[in-house]
Amino acid sequence: MKLTEARQQFISSWGAFGTHWGINRTMAQIHALLLICSDPITQDDIMEELNISRGNTNMNIRELINWGLVERVILPGERKEFFLAEKDIWKVVKLIVKERKKRELEPMLKLLDKLEEVEGDKRDKNIKSFLETVGNIKKLGKQADKTLDTMIKAEEGWFISSLMKIFK
Amino acid sequence: MKLTEARQQFISSWGAFGTHWGINRTMAQIHALLLICSDPITQDDIMEELNISRGNTNMNIRELINWGLVERVILPGERKEFFLAEKDIWKVVKLIVKERKKRELEPMLKLLDKLEEVEGDKRDKNIKSFLETVGNIKKLGKQADKTLDTMIKAEEGWFISSLMKIFK
DNA sequence: CTAAATTTTCAGTATTTTTTGAAAATTCAA
């Protein structure tokens, strides 16, 4: 396989992958492209490579920057802005986990706390079932939250070797 | 908060949660409803509670059954089919992980294997960068794959206590 | 300051995804 084709496949499947994870296709594709470029590239480079409009490119780059996955680079003597992705995959994973934990897991846990205060006779079958479900989800969610916190702080080497010990 | 309101909030936020995880809103809402019902319920119950059409209900129940999250129950003396969700949250998580691993992680790893066979001079900056990115993602992906396999087979108690040891 | 280059915004458009509802298929009691 030629590099050009390999790059295209990587970008397109990373994009499809993203859509299964609540990230829009274009954002994931731009990210993929930046991941395989060793040097910073411009908006126009991205527009050309992915065949997308200026507005679309701009908005999605900004979002990638918000996530901390991409940084703006100013090259001396150049008028245009350049963009560069974080290449350390472990850092990438941690950034994504951190962001999604904040956006999704934490609000969910807060809601579950509130829902446990539901009023009514605890012996009522419906209430019992509701509280049981909510309680169990919360328990697992809290554990996941702690584990992810540890992971976010961890060095890759340390984390992987800890996992290895358990999961040989 | 009254049970009715609490149930609604739970269902609606579980639905929103699902959309961030590549599961459609309705499927997640039906799942939420079934999770908090101790007894099996019918399609019509679901349609009424969630205000959705028969076709939509039917398709999404079927999908939940495909995932192994819900089972069809035939009650003696009843003509209609009833549905019941797996209530053990640990099992639920394992079923979801198993399904998504199969649908997403495994195909991705297969693709990365293929992409590593790209032809060309390994000293070319672009090829080098491409191979490095692909290789690193593959390495992490393989580790994740192994860890998830262990998790899928594990008992909750064992798994959580193993995590506790590391992540105190 | 001026104006060209560049970035950002956003209303309108296009695309994708989800939902509906009615018809077709299936099931099952009698």
Added chain:
DNA sequence: TTGAATTTTCAAAAAATACTGAAAATTTAG
């Protein structure tokens, strides 16, 4: 069997989401 009850399918409609492109805002070299 038969036909009423129930489930399933799927084309068309609606809703949600993403994208475009041109105008506005911003930046910077001279």
